[in-house]
Amino acid sequence: MTAHSPEAAPAARRPVGAPDATRLVLGGVAMEVCPAPGLPWSLGEEHRTMARAFEATPVVGSVRCAVGRFPGGSRGPLPDPAAPRTVAWRWGAERARLSTLGVELALRRLGAGQYVARGAVEPERGGPSSLCTALACAVVLREGGLVLHATAVELRGRAVLFIGPSGAGKTTAAHQCRNGRWMARDRAAVFETGGAWHVAGLCGGDPIRLPQSAAAALPVAAVLRVRRGDGPATALRELHPAEALVALRESVQRAGDAEDEERVLDAASRLLASVPVAEARTVIGPDLEPPIAALLEERS
Amino acid sequence: MSLGPRSEIRQARRIATRTIAGRAVVIVIDARKMHTLDSVATFIWERAEQPRAIASIADDVVERFEVEPERALQDVLRFADHLVELGALEVENPGL
Numbered sequence: 001m002t003a004h005s006p007e008a009a010p011a012a013r014r015p016v017g018a019p020d021a022t023r024l025v026l027g028g029v030a031m032e033v034c035p036a037p038g039l040p041w042s043l044g045e046e047h048r049t050m051a052r053a054f055e056a057t058p059v060v061g062s063v064r065c066a067v068g069r070f071p072g073g074s075r076g077p078l079p080d081p082a083a084p085r086t087v088a089w090r091w092g093a094e095r096a097r098l099s100t101l102g103v104e105l106a107l108r109r110l111g112a113g114q115y116v117a118r119g120a121v122e123p124e125r126g127g128p129s130s131l132c133t134a135l136a137c138a139v140v141l142r143e144g145g146l147v148l149h150a151t152a153v154e155l156r157g158r159a160v161l162f163i164g165p166s167g168a169g170k171t172t173a174a175h176q177c178r179n180g181r182w183m184a185r186d187r188a189a190v191f192e193t194g195g196a197w198h199v200a201g202l203c204g205g206d207p208i209r210l211p212q213s214a215a216a217a218l219p220v221a222a223v224l225r226v227r228r229g230d231g232p233a234t235a236l237r238e239l240h241p242a243e244a245l246v247a248l249r250e251s252v253q254r255a256g257d258a259e260d261e262e263r264v265l266d267a268a269s270r271l272l273a274s275v276p277v278a279e280a281r282t283v284i285g286p287d288l289e290p291p292i293a294a295l296l297e298e299r300s
Numbered sequence: 301m302s303l304g305p306r307s308e309i310r311q312a313r314r315i316a317t318r319t320i321a322g323r324a325v326v327i328v329i330d331a332r333k334m335h336t337l338d339s340v341a342t343f344i345w346e347r348a349e350q351p352r353a354i355a356s357i358a359d360d361v362v363e364r365f366e367v368e369p370e371r372a373l374q375d376v377l378r379f380a381d382h383l384v385e386l387g388a389l390e391v392e393n394p395g396l
Contacts, residue, residue: 242323242336249327249334261316261327269318 023054027136027189028145028200028217030054030062033128039069040123046203047129049212056216058198060191061113061139067131070104070120091142098134102127107138115139133203136189137253145191146267147253152188152199153180154213158221159199160292161188162280163251169226169282174208176234176288181213187253190220190271197274221296222276223248229281236278236291238299244277245269302381305355305373306395309348309380312388319346328387335388340365344379351392354380 021034022041032054035041043051090096098105102125107117117135121127137147150163151170155177161184162170174182186205191198200217225247229235239247248268271277276299282288303309311317314329324342326335337345343364347357354376361372383389 240323241321242325245318245320245325246334246336249325258314258316258329261329265316265318265325265327269320272320 024051024132025054025056025059025216026051026132026200027140027147027202028058028060028191028193028198029136029139029189030056030059031065031132031135032063033065033067033131035128036066036068039067039121041067041128042123043132044126044129044203047132050201050203051132052216058193058217059113060143060145060189060193060198061115063107063115063117063135063139065105065117065119065131065135067119067121067128070122096138096142098138100130100134101125103130103134105131105134107135109142113139113143129203136202140189140191141263143191144263144267144270145189146248146264146271147202148188148190148248148251149186149253150184150188150251151182151186151205151208152184152201153177153208153210154183154215154218155180155221155289155292157218159183159218160221161190161199161223162226163223163247164226165250169228171206171208172284173224173226173280173282173288174210176282176284176286177210177292178287179289180210182208182210183213183215183218190267191217192270196220197271220271220275222278222292222299223271224278224280224292226280226282229283231281231283234283234286234288234291235281236295237281238276238278238295241272241277243279244272247277247279248272303354303377303384303391304395305353305358305377306393307354307380307391308351308393308395309354309357309384309389310351310392311345311348312390315388317345326388331387333386335386340375341379344376345383345388348380348389353395 021032023032094109096107102122105119150161151174152159152161153174162173184201187202189200197220198217252264316327324337324345358373358376362369
């Protein structure tokens with residue numbers, strides 16, 4: 001056991017469910033986090049924006065987490081807050097260890113959608129926020145969902161996802177849903193629950209000049225792979241399922257080894273069997289809602 | 301590597317693949333590359349799930365697509381060469 005292992009944290013033996021627990025829903029995961037006495041615990045502004053009430057539904061899973069401070073305090077100088085953060089973990093026998101900037105966690109799956117965790121954070125490095133994001137991503141993926149590089153917009157009670165590499169125009173596409181409400185600005189959790197695929201926002205991304213959706217998660221109406229168009233109007237073309245699979249895989253935030261890839265391909269295959277995945281060649285200006293509505297009508 | 305009709309090929313072990321609506325998507329794990337195959341290439345790809353001689357796969361192509369045997373063999377050789385280069389296929393036995 002290393003000095004920084006979660007089991008070594010003072011909070012590891014503290015019972016969860018204490019009155020001072022932080023309860024929230026983030027990325028479709030309900031969390032009850034119980035910080036150790038005296039541990040500075042506050043989420044960053046963006047996480048407060050994205051979090052929903054603990055009772056919000058639907059969710060794909062729930063986690064109870066006891067958390068303390070890293071033994072020995074902060075490790076080294078604080079990094080650039082704008083630097084990308086990665087989360088690393090490996091599942092084995094329904095247990096995983098998660099590690100990311102300012103966070104180490106031991107996560108255990110008790111059953112479908114039910115988890116407990118023990119962890120240690122460095123509050124000075126944004127540990128509380130990173131911990132919540134790491135828990136959300138790990139649970140969503142373990143429950144057969146996806147974490148996508150995407151913007152998401154609520155339209156008529158359902159969610160439209162815009163995927164594509166940086167610079168493809170995801171944010172622009174979101175802006176062009178003039179009656180929409182944004183759900184995710186750069187990263188979205190996508191998961192199956194209650195017989196339908198849902199979207200929940202995660203943190204990150206540039207501001208979107210639309211009102212924010214109040215929903216914790218909404219059913220997925222469509223996934224649009226955005227490309228910049230050069231024609232007179234936005235054009236949508238439903239993708240061949242193999243093209244759709246490639247588009248979804250390209251937008252996955254984490255995959256790497258064979259096991260990860262198999263899980264991602266399984267999830268993406270199930271998602272595209274349920275919802276239309278189309279290419280949107282967008283031009284700046286026109287409202288995107290009419291072509292999206294036409295796509296959905298055609299599909300139904 | 302130069303392949304011949306007797307060369308045995310098989311899908312690489314470090315890949316993830318799905319065939320969906322008649323087209324295969326192949327991810328080569330170590331190269332971190334993803335490839336989409338057309339319908340003919342998918343047909344050949346699926347026959348390499350277990351070690352198979354290229355000539356044997358070409359026979360299947362002749363039967364399925366009604367093409368000349370020599371053309372089928374050349375197509376399979378070219379496809380196999382390319383996918384071996386990409387790391388999606390392995391040469392089980394050079395057979396040369």
